[in-house]
Amino acid sequence: MNVNTITYRNFRNIEQAELVFSPGVNILWGNNAQGKTNALEGIYCFACGKSFRGVHDRELLRFGADSGGLELCFTDARREQQLSLQLFRAKSRQMKKNGVAIRKSADFVGTFHGVLFCPEHLAMIKGAPALRRSFLDAAISQLRPAYLAALTDYASVLKQRNALLKQEDRDERSRMPLLDVLTVQMAELNTRIVLTRMKYIKLLDTSVGGFLEDMTCGREHASLSYQCDAQPDLYGENGADISRAFYEKCMSYAHREFAAQTTLHGCHRDDIQITLDGREAKLYASQGQDRSIALAMKLGEGELSRAATGEYPVFLFDDVLSELDSRRQQYLMQRLGGRQVIMTSCNESLFSGMDVNMIHVDEGCYEMACPVLHPGQGQEEQEAEEE
Numbered sequence: 001m002n003v004n005t006i007t008y009r010n011f012r013n014i015e016q017a018e019l020v021f022s023p024g025v026n027i028l029w030g031n032n033a034q035g036k037t038n039a040l041e042g043i044y045c046f047a048c049g050k051s052f053r054g055v056h057d058r059e060l061l062r063f064g065a066d067s068g069g070l071e072l073c074f075t076d077a078r079r080e081q082q083l084s085l086q087l088f089r090a091k092s093r094q095m096k097k098n099g100v101a102i103r104k105s106a107d108f109v110g111t112f113h114g115v116l117f118c119p120e121h122l123a124m125i126k127g128a129p130a131l132r133r134s135f136l137d138a139a140i141s142q143l144r145p146a147y148l149a150a151l152t153d154y155a156s157v158l159k160q161r162n163a164l165l166k167q168e169d170r171d172e173r174s175r176m177p178l179l180d181v182l183t184v185q186m187a188e189l190n191t192r193i194v195l196t197r198m199k200y201i202k203l204l205d206t207s208v209g210g211f212l213e214d215m216t217c218g219r220e221h222a223s224l225s226y227q228c229d230a231q232p233d234l235y236g237e238n239g240a241d242i243s244r245a246f247y248e249k250c251m252s253y254a255h256r257e258f259a260a261q262t263t264l265h266g267c268h269r270d271d272i273q274i275t276l277d278g279r280e281a282k283l284y285a286s287q288g289q290d291r292s293i294a295l296a297m298k299l300g301e302g303e304l305s306r307a308a309t310g311e312y313p314v315f316l317f318d319d320v321l322s323e324l325d326s327r328r329q330q331y332l333m334q335r336l337g338g339r340q341v342i343m344t345s346c347n348e349s350l351f352s353g354m355d356v357n358m359i360h361v362d363e364g365c366y367e368m369a370c371p372v373l374h375p376g377q378g379q380e381e382q383e384a385e386e387e
Contacts, residue, residue, distance in 0.1 A: 001074060001075070001076045001077070001112070001113055001309075001311050001312065001313055001314055001340070002021070002023045002074060002075050002314065002340045003021045003043060003072065003073075003074045003314055003340065003342065004020070004021065004073045004074055004075060004080070005018055005019065005020050005021070005072075005073045006018070006019050006021075006039075006042060006043055006070065006071065006072050006073070007070065007071040008039070008042055008068075008069075008070060009068050009069050009070075010061055010062040010065035010067065010068030010069070011038065011042055011060060011061070011062065011068050011069070011070060011087075012035065012038035012041070012042075012060060012062065012364075013034075013035050013038060013062065013363070013364040014035055014038060014039070014042075014062065014364040015062060015364060017364070017365065017366050019039060019359065019366055019368075020368065021340070021342060021357065022340075022356075022357040023340055024340065024341070024355065024356065024357070025336065025340075025341045025343065025351075025354070025355075025356040025357070026340070026341065026342045026343065026356065026357040026359065027343050027344075027345055027348075027351055027356050027357065027358050027359065028040070028342065028343070028344045028345070028359050028361050028366075029344070029345050029346065029347070029348045029351075029358060029359070029360060029361065030346070030360055030361035030362055031346060031362075032346060034361045034362055034363055034364070035361050035363070035364040035365075035366075036318075036319075036344035036345075036361045037118075037318050037319070037344060038364070039342075039344075039361070039366070040116070040316045040318050040342065040344060041053065041060075042070045043072065043114060043314070043316060043342065044114055044116050044316055045060075045070060045085055046070070046072045046083050046085065046111075046112045046114070047109070047112055047113060047114035047116070047138075047142055047313075047314075048109060048114075048138050048141060048142065049105040049108055049109040049141075049148075050105075052116055052118065052138075057087045057088070057093050058087070058088075058089045060087055061087055061089055065089070066088065066089045066090065067086065067087065067088045067089065068086075068087050069084065069085060069086040069087060070084065070085045070087075071083070071084045071085075072084070072112065074112055074314075076311065077309075077310055077311045081097070081098055081111065081112075082096075082097075082098055082099070083095075083096070083097055083098075083108070083111060083112060084096040095108045097111060104149075105148065105152070106145045106146070106148045106149040106152070107145065109141055109142060109145060109148055110141070110142055110143070110144075110145040110148075112314075113142050113143075113305050113309060113313035113314070114142075114313050114314045114315070114316050115139075115298055115301050115302045115305065115313050115314070115315050115316065116138070116316045116318070117294075117295070117298040117315070117316070117317045117318070117320050118317075118318035118319070118320065119318065119319060119320065119323050121135070121294050121298065122290065122291055122294050122323055123290075124294050124297065125274055125281050125282055125285060125290040125293050125294060126281075126282045126285075126290060129269070129270070129271035129272075132271060132272040132274075133267075133268075133270065133271070133272075135272075135297070135301075136197055136200065136201070136272065137151060139200070139301045139304070139305075140196060140197065140200050142305065142313075143304075143305065143308045143309070144196065147192075147193070147196050150189050150192045150193050150196075151193060153189050154186065154189040154190065154193060154266075154267065154268070155268075157182055157185045157186045157189060158186065158263060158266065158268060160182055161179070161182040161183070161186060161263050162261070162262055162263055164178055164179055164182065165179075165257050165258055165260075165261050165262060165263065166261045166262075172254070172255070172258050175258075176254070179251075179254060180251065183247055183250045183251055184247060186250070186263075186266060187243045187244070187246045187247040187250065188243050190243070190246055190266050190267050191239045191242045191243040191246065192239070193267045194226075194228050194242070194267050194270070195239060195242070197226055197228075197267070197270070198226045198228075200304070201224055201225065201226045201272060203304055203307075204224055204297070204300050204301070204304060205223060205224040205225070207296075207299075207300035207303045207304060208222055208224055208293070208296045208297055208300040209221055209222055209223060211295075211296035211299050211300055211335075212292060212293060212296045215292055215295070215296065215328070215331050216292065220276060220277060220289065220292070221276070221277055222274060222275065222276050222281065222293050222296065223274070223275045223278075224272055224273070224274055224297075225272070225273045225275075226270065226271075226272060226273075227270060227271045227272065227273050228267065228270040228271075229246075229249070229265055229269075229270075246265070246266075249265060250263075250265050250266075253265065274293060276289060276293065281293060288325065288328075291323065291324060291328060292328065295324070295328060295331075295332060299335060302315060302339070312338065312339045312340075314339075314340045314341075314342065315336065315339055315340065315341045315342070315343075316341075316342050316343075317341065317342070317343040317344070318343075318344050319344050319345060319346070320332075320343070321343070321345060321347075321350060322345065322346065322347065329350075357369070
């Protein structure tokens with residue numbers, strides 16, 4: 001899968017721009033705060049349906065603009081496709097796929113696949129469980145749109161359930177019937193999400209272990225496992241049994257939840273346990289080992305995407321090389337053959353002598369070093385562009 005072009009209008013600090021990418025390695029370079037990460041953010045919106053910075057649509061608009069948008073033209077294994085995302089300050093977004101309006105994000109996500117690696121991901125190993133859950137959800141949602149729909153429904157039920165637990169003007173007994181209904185709904189959605197996450201982690205575990213052993217010449221081994229309280233260890237993959245057991249557990253803790261005014265169990269509190277050579281990585285891994293594991297997880301995400309779709313996703317790396325030592329930099333660049341990579345950097349010299357497409361970024365403006373030839377574009381067309 002390759003991005004051919006993306007057009008920005010009133011997006012972040014970009015008033016108007018069209019970027020053209022080569023099928024190989026593309027470098028967005030320039031000083032800080034010029035628009036390099038903004039460009040990646042726009043591309044990633046098509047992979048996950050939202051910004052990786054966790055902001056609302058209106059915050060993506062250029063200062064003073066009431067509307068803006070993004071248009072992505074990319075080629076997958078079958079054909080060239082187009083996606084568009086129109087953003088508004090005072091109303092809901094508009095999404096289109098090949099000119100056809102899309103109403104639900106679950107129908108929009110999954111057409112274009114991208115793997116994002118940014119400095120914040122280096123904190124996945126020792127950081128809060130929410131970082132690891134976010135990694136899982138972003139990766140799986142692109143491959144399984146139904147998973148994204150389940151996440152959305154779960155979040156809605158969880159919000160209603162927490163609101164009910166906080167209603168101090170009603171006693172517990174009067175709230176129990178509705179709590180029961182919401183817990184039944186949550187249990188079913190929780191089971192679907194947990195089983196999907198577990199299957200993904202089992203596959204990712206093998207891939208990450210292989211990458212880390214390769215990276216360290218066999219000296220280190222990492223293992224990943226999914227940590228939850230839905231009791232799949234007792235019932236295997238029997239969704240009905242897991243859902244019933246989870247429901248019973250939640251209801252048995254109802255009194256505590258009323259006191260805490262929040263839901264104490266569910267996939268919104270689950271985690272990924274990461275071990276390095278048999279020891280818990282968040283407690284014992286060095287900073288360099290953290291970065292090796294995080295890099296292996298992102299490369300593994302790309303491999304699972306390729307296994308599911310038949311082609312590599314687009315790799316989006318936001319200023320990652322500056323956070324890695326020379327050995328890991330070299331390993332990363334060596335592993336990117338046959339993949340499209342769009343990378344940001346402040347240091348142009350890192351890519352001296354390399355066959356890459358350089359794009360200079362300055363205050364939301366983008367200057368390409370040379371014309372880009374896309375697969376299927378004829379020599380005559382290229383010569384005409386050069387003239």
